[in-house]
Amino acid sequence: MKEDIDSRIERAVNELASKKALMAEWERERAAEAARKALRIRKICTYGVSAAASLIVVAAIGTGLYLSHDESDVPGVAMTSHDPDPVFRGGNAGQSEIMALMDADRYEDALEAIDEALADSIIDPTLPAEQQEYMRNLCGILRYDMTWLKIRSLVRLDRKEEAIGLLRDYVREDGENQTAAKHLLNELTK
Numbered sequence: 001m002k003e004d005i006d007s008r009i010e011r012a013v014n015e016l017a018s019k020k021a022l023m024a025e026w027e028r029e030r031a032a033e034a035a036r037k038a039l040r041i042r043k044i045c046t047y048g049v050s051a052a053a054s055l056i057v058v059a060a061i062g063t064g065l066y067l068s069h070d071e072s073d074v075p076g077v078a079m080t081s082h083d084p085d086p087v088f089r090g091g092n093a094g095q096s097e098i099m100a101l102m103d104a105d106r107y108e109d110a111l112e113a114i115d116e117a118l119a120d121s122i123i124d125p126t127l128p129a130e131q132q133e134y135m136r137n138l139c140g141i142l143r144y145d146m147t148w149l150k151i152r153s154l155v156r157l158d159r160k161e162e163a164i165g166l167l168r169d170y171v172r173e174d175g176e177n178q179t180a181a182k183h184l185l186n187e188l189t190k
Contacts, residue, residue, distance in 0.1 A: 047127065051134055058141050061095045066176065098149055107153040114150045118143060148177045155184070164188050 101110040123135045147170055154163035167185040
């Protein structure tokens with residue numbers, strides 16, 4: 001009978017230990033899942049804030065270009081006034097940096113920065129569908145603006161055939177530069 005009680009106690013202790021181990025494993029899994037959810041939420045918030053900030057910057061630059069254009073240099077091409085010492089801002093090649101390069105008559109460098117910016121518009125397929133659509137819209141705006149800057153740079157470098165090729169597609173897109181693009185295409189194809 002003593003062996004029977006000892007074996008029961010041993011079996012109960014083993015069952016208790018296995019249940020505690022199983023509960024600890026469940027707790028670890030729950031904590032890991034909670035951490036993954038928190039990271040996902042943090043990523044979504046970061047992407048959302050970044051996208052909103054990008055949209056604000058694009059809108060501000062577009063408004064600045066619209067309000068401060070000077071059409072005396074090339075017919076149909078809006079150019080900002082030339083500052084002797086343009087300010088180059090930090091970060092990747094954004095529109096303000098490209099405009100500064102163009103203002104400094106560094107059109108080859110501007111073309112290189114434009115191509116880098118256009119190549120940098122890849123959308124993460126792991127994002128939620130709504131966020132991917134939002135990012136596609138932002139990339140479309142960026143592509144439209146960067147293509148216009150590229151056309152302007154090509155014209156300034158007297159690479160008119162390349163500019164005409166881009167302009168033929170560009171004039172078909174609705175946007176704030178469509179009228180100026182049509183006018184420039186007419187001027188270049190005379």
